[in-house]
Amino acid sequence: MKAIAERLKAQAYGLGFDLAGITTLGPMETAGVFDEWVARGYSGEMSYLPRGAEKRHDTRRPYEGATSALVVAMSYGGREPSGPVARYARGDDYHDVMVDRLNALHRWLESEVGAPIRGKSYVDTGPILERDLARRAGLGWFGKNTNLLNPTLGSFFFLGGLFVELELQPDAPFEAERCGSCTRCIEACPTNAIVAPRRLDATKCISYLTIELKGAIPEELRAKIGELLYGCDICQEVCPWNGKFARALPEGSPFAPRETLGRKDARQLARELLEMSQEEFSGAFKGSPMKRAKLRGLKRNAAVVLGNIGLPDDAPALVAVLSDAEPLARSHAAWALGRLRAPSTVAPLRARLDVEEDAAVRADVEAALDALDAR
Helix, strand or coil, X not given: CHHHHHHHHHHHHHCCCCEEEEEECXXXXXXXXXXXXXXXXXXXXXXXHHHCHHHHCECCCCCCCCCEEEEEEEECCECCCCCCECHHHCCCCHHHHHHHHHHXXXXXXXXXXXXXXXXXXXXXXXXXXXXXXXXHCCCCEECCCCCEEECCCECCEEEEEEEECCCCCCCCXXXXXXXXXXXXXXXXXXXXXXXXXXXECHHHCHHHHHHHXXXXXXXXXXXXXXXXXXXXXXXXXXXXXXXXXXXXXXXXXXXCCCCCCCCCCHHHHHHHHHHCCHHHHHHHCCCCHHHHHHHHHHHHHHHHHHHHHCCHHHHHHHHHHCCCCCHHHHHHHHHHHHHHCCHHHHHHHHHHHHHCCCHHHHHHHHHHHHHCCCC
8 A cells, every 4th residue: 555655645735734744553662651751640631631641552453454644744834933832722723624634635545546434633632642652653762851763753733543443554663863962952941840861740840730731820939930921932942843844834824823912912912811811712712722721720820920030010900900800810810919919909819818818819819918018
């Protein structure tokens, strides 16, 4: 099936994917490393990772009967300016964009073969060690920041796969490791989340803290988040491979920043998020990957950002959040007010303390008042 494999990859490029390779499904080489990573607690609250561990060990298990996978990568830019939202999340949800195109490839393959083919598209949605699968399909190597790196594209790309019950000619795995002695990603991480080359403690990673973590951000890490509202690109931005090969978004890309984000700076966007109602949030972020954090999580993040880079005129937006229905938002707003140290916030903080019943919120309000020397 060499000819059909080559035509399938060509069709993938024609649909807008930037890399395409084929591999045979089977046991994953990094399964043991993954198990150890989970055992060390590095996966944090991402309970779906250990829950699907057995299936992650062998790519034949997520979709019984599948024997081959077309693995693809799609660039989401990398030349755009840094900002409070990670580049991957500024536009439309990559899951939807890529699954639609992989499903189109599935239909094309069936038409070429002239018969139905059992298969399924996966884009960060199944119990699969995607990087391992992509390396086996020849798409790149594991960088020291744990991202997959490609010598012609860098790492600002999404991965996806089409699993099919069809024998396809596999590509050669990517065997080289081209990071050399470079450790820029490790040195640049604000929270020291890259604890060793190719080993990430997700519980310290800013992307985890601002997206996957559902509760309070540990106080010792809040200041290190800086102005990052959702996700983090730092370890990719400093990578020489991205400096050389990352691409600009093409005209009309679904990953271009949506109007809600535009070119707003961190303070402006943080204030807008703090003032959003649930209805406004649902409308503004429909079809956006940022919905994953939910409004409560984004308000938490916004409060932390204003606590880090805010000015006294940001205090009213934070004071308003002291009455938010979500304790998580109230707690982080109080912490931020303690950092701003605006005298005008003493009275509203005291008023909140008089009625607050949540212990965590009370602790943050009391700490803010102590910072203001106002109790």
